[in-house]
Amino acid sequence: MSRFREELWQVVAGVYDQILVHPFLTGLTDGSLPREAFRHYVVQEAHFLPDYARAQAAVAARAPDAASVRRFSAQAARTVEVEHGLVAELLAAFGLDEADARKTPAGPTTVGYSSYLVRSCALGAFPEALGALVPCYWIYARVGERLLERSSPDPLYAWWIETYGGADYQETSAEVLDLLDGLAISPDERERLLERAVMTARYEWLFWDAAWRREGWPCG
Ligand SMILES: Cc1ncc(CN)c(N)n1
Numbered sequence: 001m002s003r004f005r006e007e008l009w010q011v012v013a014g015v016y017d018q019i020l021v022h023p024f025l026t027g028l029t030d031g032s033l034p035r036e037a038f039r040h041y042v043v044q045e046a047h048f049l050p051d052y053a054r055a056q057a058a059v060a061a062r063a064p065d066a067a068s069v070r071r072f073s074a075q076a077a078r079t080v081e082v083e084h085g086l087v088a089e090l091l092a093a094f095g096l097d098e099a100d101a102r103k104t105p106a107g108p109t110t111v112g113y114s115s116y117l118v119r120s121c122a123l124g125a126f127p128e129a130l131g132a133l134v135p136c137y138w139i140y141a142r143v144g145e146r147l148l149e150r151s152s153p154d155p156l157y158a159w160w161i162e163t164y165g166g167a168d169y170q171e172t173s174a175e176v177l178d179l180l181d182g183l184a185i186s187p188d189e190r191e192r193l194l195e196r197a198v199m200t201a202r203y204e205w206l207f208w209d210a211a212w213r214r215e216g217w218p219c220g
Pocket residue numbers: 045048052083136137140204207
């Protein structure tokens with residue numbers, strides 16, 4: 001019987017294919033992505049990542065056994081260190097720090113995505129919470145792996161690609177997928193888990209698209 005990760009991948013594969021051909025991603029590897037779009041992305045990441053860490057901590061709190069609690073707590077800490085570290089350095093490359101980034105408000109997509117993620121992880125049962133979180137790891141890991149085949153002529157973009165395509169992030173993502181494969185859940189829980197995963201996969205596409213469009217609030 002196929003592993004659960006394969007079932008989950010089937011429901012997010014269409015979104016992943018759309019992500020790979022998005023001009024933000026193709027622009028990372030051929031170096032044509034306007035720096036302004038990347039700056040927008042990095043600033044929105046500075047808003048998103050604290051909520052991502054909150055979501056991971058909430059999943060840790062819901063985990064069914066001590067080993068999973070430890071795994072998710074460790075991952076929340078690792079995200080804070082590695083991903084916040086990357087964002088801080090990328091901001092610095094633009095002459096910004098986190099206080100500067102906060103002067104730009106979180107955009108509609110960032111607010112929508114982080115709210116959905118935190119709500120799913122904090123209020124849902126463990127399977128739904130995990131379903132919401134898996135694409136955040138897996139899509140980044142697969143995108144990173146794929147983009148690493150060509151990397152980028154732009155050193156800033158190459159750095160981002162190496163972080164997500166590198167062994168460390170691949171390992172983090174693989175740990176979560178092992179956990180997913182080991183879940184013993186009912187058909188209803190499975191359904192809800194997959195629903196959450198599709199939604200966050202869509203938000204992953206939207207997050208890059210929002211940066212590409214330099215999305216802001218159209219009112220107020
Ligand atoms: C929007 C978003 N989604 C996922 C990841 C990878 N943890 C991230 N850094 N940013």
